[in-house]
């Protein structure tokens with residue numbers, strides 16, 4: 001597509017609140033210095049869009065986007081026609097965090113795509129070149145979205161555990177929604193398919209999917225995490241990665257961890273008080289860690305793993321809809337019986 005084929009305005013979804021998505025007309029921006037204009041190809045739905053779906057949003061949402069470059073601004077080097085994924089955080093690249101590689105902890109970010117900048121459910125998305133991650137054109141836009149909140153966020157949480165534990169032999173994951181499934185998949189790809197991963201949820205559909213990905217399922221309405229571990233022949237896991245976002249669940253994980261164990265908090269929600277600090281926590285040298293999104297610099301490794309495990313990773317995407325079906329897609333997604341849901345354009 002040449003620049004002359006790009007319309008001056010387009011119809012895009014408008015999240016008006018109260019679970020309603022209408023449409024609105026927006027001007028198509030021209031890329032300025034250091035910017036790329038993408039034609040959006042796919043955007044995955046995310047639990048973090050709950051606020052936008054329920055309460056509305058002025059910008060066009062969508063922070064798990066992939067698309068193709070259709071126009072470029074001055075000072076960029078990415079060729080028109082390049083497909084790639086968009087990193088959520090428009091990091092500055094110059095602050096102390098960015099210089100150390102922690103672009104997910106940027107101290108001067110210019111915005112969050114899809115939250116305060118127009119995102120990937122629109123027809124076009126304007127991005128700074130430094131947050132665009134190019135992929136080969138044999139990787140579909142939908143597959144490229146896997147590099148974001150699935151492989152990126154999942155992989156970062158595994159790395160956070162590895163920072164304080166060098167020989168992880170078992171993992172517990174409370175929560176088998178999209179975050180939990182992504183954690184499970186990345187544990188398998190990064191630590192080995194043989195590592196037992198016990199994963200719990202209250203929704204049988206999600207546990208079936210987890211089982212397909214190699215997880216050991218625990219139906220939380222029928223047994224506790226301790227009983228679930230025992231059921232699968234385990235007792236104390238080396239690592240627990242919380243995808244449930246409840247303090248009581250994280251407490252249970254801390255109580256269950258093996259010596260030198262690590263709890264990585266990923267899901268937002270609830271507070272955290274460390275019970276019995278002078279007992280288990282210090283005696284066993286436990287670590288309470290946190291993991292927020294991932295660093296842009298982790299994407300090449302995720303991309304390598306995606307290329308080697310395309311069929312395995314694609315299992316996480318259970319539903320695909322056109323942008324005209326976005327209202328229904330969100331209703332299905334928040335009803336709970338889906339894996340990852342993607343809007344394709």
Ligand SMILES: [Zn+2]
Pocket residue numbers: 045046047048063064149
């Ligand atoms: Zn997300």
Ligand SMILES: [Zn+2]
Pocket residue numbers: 091092093094095096097098099105106107108109
């Ligand atoms: Zn920065």
